[in-house]
Amino acid sequence: MIAEILSTGDEIRTGAVVDSNSAHISCELEAAGIEVVRHTCVGDDMDRLVSILREIGGRADVAVVTGGLGPTMDDLTAEAAAAAWGVELIVDRAALNSIEDFLRKRGRPMTDPLKKQALLPEGAQCLYNIVGTAPGFFMKIGRCFFFFLPGVPFEMRKMLSSGVLPQIERLRGGQREFSIVKTISSFGLTESETGQRIAGLEEKFPGIKPGLRIKFPEIHIRLYARGDNETEIGRRMDAAVYWVLEKMGKYAFSADGDSMEAVVGRLLCRKKASVAVAESCTGGLISHWLTNVPGSSDYFFFSGVAYSNEAKVKVLGVSPETLHRYGAVHEETAKEMAEGACRAAGADYAVSATGIAGPGGGTDDKPVGTVCFGLCAPGLLKGFRFHYSFQERWMNKKIFAMKALDLLRRELMD
Secondary structure, X not given: OXXXXXXXXXXXXXXXXXXXXXXXXXXXXXXXXXXXXXXXXXXXXXXXXXXXXXXHHOXXXXXXXXXXXXXXXXXXXXXXXXXXXXXXXXXXXXXXXXXXXXXXXXXXXXOHHHHHHHEEEOOOEEEOOOOOOOOEEEEEEOOEEEEEEOOOHHXXXXXXXXXXXXXXXXXXXXXXXXXXXXXXXXXXXXXXXXXXXXXXXXXXXXXXXXXXEEEOOEEEEEEXXXXXXXXXXXXXXXXXXXXXXXXXXXXXXXXXXXXXXXXXHHHHHHHOOOEXXXXXXXXXXXXXXXXXXXXXXXXXXXXXXXXXHHHHHHOOOOOHHHHHHHOOOOHHHHHHHHHHHHHHHOOOEEEEEEEOOOOOOOOOOOOOOEEEEEEEEOOEEEEEEEEOOOOOXXXXXXXXXXXXXXXXXXXXXX
8 A cells, every 4th residue: 555645725835834744654554554655735715725635546556635624715725625536515514513512612703714614525524623623524535535634734634644644454354564763873973974884774674675865963773664463573674773783883772762861861870970060162962962851850960052262261170281281172171170070979970071163262282163072980091182174053053062972972881
């Protein structure tokens, strides 16, 4: 069974609104063992809507359509669906009851625009919307079963899980193809280097399809498997994941798509250890990421964002002599920043970052993209220097913060 997804609306077509609906629907359909072969977007244009519905109806088994079911004049989806299959729009009693019930519970009156949402193509079946006024519906156009849902993400997600997926299972008559997707998160290699490391995977593991996704500054290795024997494809997937992890070594930090900060948090919990952070060029980004993890209060003790040299001295205890001799961006300064954070917080570990995020401020000796890190651990104080070639400030801040967490992760793993 193959599926397509159609997003409608000028706001999606023009990019004014990001189409998060299609991504969610794809993930849910793939997890249910349904292959999504195409995503399409069409604006609020009747002729184009009718044309694409007929096209999809001639080639797909299932289609999920979002948008255009509201009360305004540019909500054309129901009318387009009726025209595509050559039927009339009629007042659907189930849809009208659904709208009336929703409004009654909230003490709101029925209006003509809201009542318009009960006009469905003749022969369509209503899909109830318990969190909004716009009912969905499903019908067959050509060879394809179409499911029409509102474009509001919260409403769409509820209706997809409660209405669409169960209907698709009934259409399949109990026959199911299983799908497994695994995400291996990595950091520190380029896309081409990552591709070279996992070259040959498809030959070694037939039926496992790899793909690379850049989520700067991470690279995610996605593995896709599909088959009618869930146990067998699970076994093949486990073997492929193990092979990729071996090829990637310490550059891979999660086999489950977890974030770097979540991995660091688990390692700290495992060691029953605490952490402090001293930041300059990253402006609190390292601390922000760490504290985004639920339960981080168990191990996160302190954050010091010391941009000025005076703050580095007064808050973190960096020696004025060190700053005078080496400057703010240096391994020795970074080491003293980490040591000071560890001391101030009474933490077991501390990491620091000081660098030149740009676009200005670089010199011949320390160009934009230069960053130094300090790492303080039990019985250990280390300094590091790296240079990245990005000129965009936001890119440098993100890769500096990620590298700081990666250094901490590798120390915690040893």
